[in-house]
Amino acid sequence: MIFCQTRDGALSEVGLELLTKGRRLAAETGGELEALIIGGRTAHLAEEAFRYGAAKVFCAEDERLKDYLTLPYVRIAKHVVEAEQPDIFLAGATSVGRDMAPRLAAELGCGLTADCTALELGDCSYRGNEYKGVLKCIRPSFVANQLTTIISPSTRPQMATIREGVMAKEPLGKPVQGKCIMVDTTALLKKEDFAVSIIEKTARERGVDLKSAKVIVAGGYGMGSAENFEVLFRLAEMLGGEVGATRAAIDAGYVGGYERMIGQTGITVRPKLYIACGISGQVQHTVGMDKSACIISINCDADAPIHRIADYAIVGDAVKTVEHMIALIKNNRR
Amino acid sequence: MKGLKIAVLVKQVTDTRETVEATVGADGTIDRNALPAICNPDDLNALEQALRIKDRIDGSQVILISMGPQRAEEVLRDGIYRGADEGILLSDRRFAGADTMATSYALAMAARRISPDLILAGRQSIDGDTAHVGPQTALWLGWPQVTYAEQVTPCEDGSIEIRRVSDDETEVVRTTLPAVVTVGGSGAAECRPSNVRRILEYKKQPVTVWTADDLGGDTSRYGLGGSPTQVVESRTIVAGHKDTEWVASDENSLSEFVARLVESHIVE
Incomplete structure (x- = not known):
């Protein structure tokens, strides 16, 4: 079962990505794909879920659910999960999914793996036990450059939140003839589910749009200072791109704004060109950019792991090299 | 206004942000012992919000709760030096191997003993990065939760x-108490530093340690046994699936390289 978050009255991208992945997992097991949609008006969104292969779509619609609220959303999800007993429950690792899934998991007594970048079905042996056909949830671990596989073999559903943008979304040529099932929210929701109320809501300025940038010039801790970061802005501007950064660079104050953060706790990007400057290449960062079409790494340390995933690796001072490149590109354009 | 009793959940973590070349082994793994143990950054943001409430409303009380080995009392002491009233360490072999579910259960049982009006916690830890513990603690207590908070005002x-x-949005929300709120992010105020007078005053005061026996509850929910998730494999990523072309950084090589980038339309 996929929890499909809505955004501006439509299914969110990550919901469609997860439906696509869920469809493949269901095909592997001979199972069925189900979707759960909660919001102000949702019935009309079932069609979209059918296009991605959902055989059953549970729609909860209620004016009070127009905006995401933890308690009523968890109440509804729990109700549908308990009735349907899916083997797997997936949600996007968005601010909504990351708020809702842990509470739902504890409510159901189920294991949850956060921020996965890959999912696989397979057999597993662990501490002398053999588990058949369990969901292997793969996520970068806190120990740099490690991928950790986590299973929840004894509880159902096996739950995971998945990063936005890591799974490809592919609609079917022909939608499935699915069933849309309306959830009776009036009967289900209680007064205490509305203990939290939204007083005010303002869209956040999305000044930086890394997701749709074709070129990203990113800097890491190795850039050394905010002044040195300026050169990255110049190169990005010249190439019609955006500036991204690692968490370490942002934490160090070299560049403002977490909206520029690429990696495990930031965003995942797939630009045409990614220029990594002064970035060592810890997995927390590389999971967010390793699918870029072309990667150029610039780092004075020849052993920096970033060089190994780059198409072109330059061992050299990042600031000097970038300045040099700016001048050279100017010349080439003349 | 009546004073609030606030519990703040804190965790001792390895400061992976300080990862520098010297701490990374040849296989790409970090030598955790070479890195400092600190209070999780988001937890300090949560503590600051608690201390601001204490500043504003007389009779408020800030109690830190942490789960971990004995040395995790360092973060409790650090929090007390910054202004918290007391610290409670949940430490017991029976808590070992806990995932977020078992951890949040123990924290919730400890909170139940204290019966605070409000629990503040960091949004997520820099080592686990799951953001599960706040919401799951709220569930065990049956309280509402608000996550991704930057500012908390009674x-x-x-x-x-x-x-x-x-x-996508900035929201202002209101909740009844008791509730669990997780704090963090770039918009949350930084925590005030330790106070020298408090360091001298509390340096020798022992922190309270509670075991599973002190917490009561369903003991099968503690530690490894209460953890539905299992880490089955941790694999070092050996990058190198690409045929990396090495480009020298001297004038000529760079010039030739940039010309090629432009020619092949990689750079436009």
């Missing part, structure tokens, strides 16, 4: 107002 009517950020 209201006259006994509720609290919270400024929070989601992926």
Whole structure:
């Protein structure tokens, strides 16, 4: 079962990505794909879920659910999960999914793996036990450059939140003839589910749009200072791109704004060109950019792991090299 | 306004942000012992919000709760030096191997003993990065939760107002108490530093340690046994699936390289 978050009255991208992945997992097991949609008006969104292969779509619609609220959303999800007993429950690792899934998991007594970048079905042996056909949830671990596989073999559903943008979304040529099932929210929701109320809501300025940038010039801790970061802005501007950064660079104050953060706790990007400057290449960062079409790494340390995933690796001072490149590109354009 | 009893959940973590070349082994793994142990950054943001409430409303009390080995008392002491009233360490072999579910259960049982009006926690830890513990603690207690908070303000009517950020919006929400609120992010105020007078005053005061026996509850929910998730494999990523072309950084090589980038339309 996929929890499909809505955004501006439509299914969110990550919901469609997860439906696509869920469809493949269901095909592997001979199972069925189900979707759960909660919001102000949702019935009309079932069609979209059918296009991605959902055989059953549970729609909860209620004016009070127009905006995401933890308690009523968890109440509804729990109700549908308990009735349907899916083997797997997936949600996007968005601010909504990351708020809702842990509470739902504890409510159901189920294991949850956060921020996965890959999912696989397979057999597993662990501490002398053999588990058949369990969901292997793969996520970068806190120990740099490690991928950790986590299973929840004894509880159902096996739950995971998945990063936005890591799974490809592919609609079917022909939608499935699915069933849309309306959830009776009036009967289900209680007064205490509305203990939290939204007083005010303002869209956040999305000044930086890394997701749709074709070129990203990113800097890491190795850039050394905010002044040195300026050169990255110049190169990005010249190439019609955006500036991204690692968490370490942002934490160090070299560049403002977490909206520029690429990696495990930031965003995942797939630009045409990614220029990594002064970035060592810890997995927390590389999971967010390793699918870029072309990667150029610039780092004075020849052993920096970033060089190994780059198409072109330059061992050299990042600031000097970038300045040099700016001048050279100017010349080439003349 | 009546003073609030606030519990702040804190965790001792390895400061992976300080990862420098010297701490990374040849296989790409970090030597955790070479890195400092600190209080999780988001937890300090949560503590600051608690201390601001204490500054504002007389009779408020800030109690830190942490789960971990004995040395995790360092973060409790650090929090007390910054202004918290007391610290409670949940330490017991029976808590070992806990995932977020078992951890949040123990924290919730400890909170139940203290019966605070409000629990503040960091949004997520820099080592686990799951952001599970806050919401799961709220569930065990049956309290509402608000995550991704930047600022927490008590209201006259006994509720609290919270400024929070989601992926697309900034929201102001209000919740009844008791509640669990997780704090963090770039918009949350930094925690005040340790106070020298407090260091001298509390240096020798022992922190309270509670074991599973002190917490009661369903003991099968503690530690490894209460953890539905299992880490089955941790694999070092050996990058190198690409045929990396090495480019020298001297004038000529760079010039030739940039010309090629432009020619092949990689750079336009």
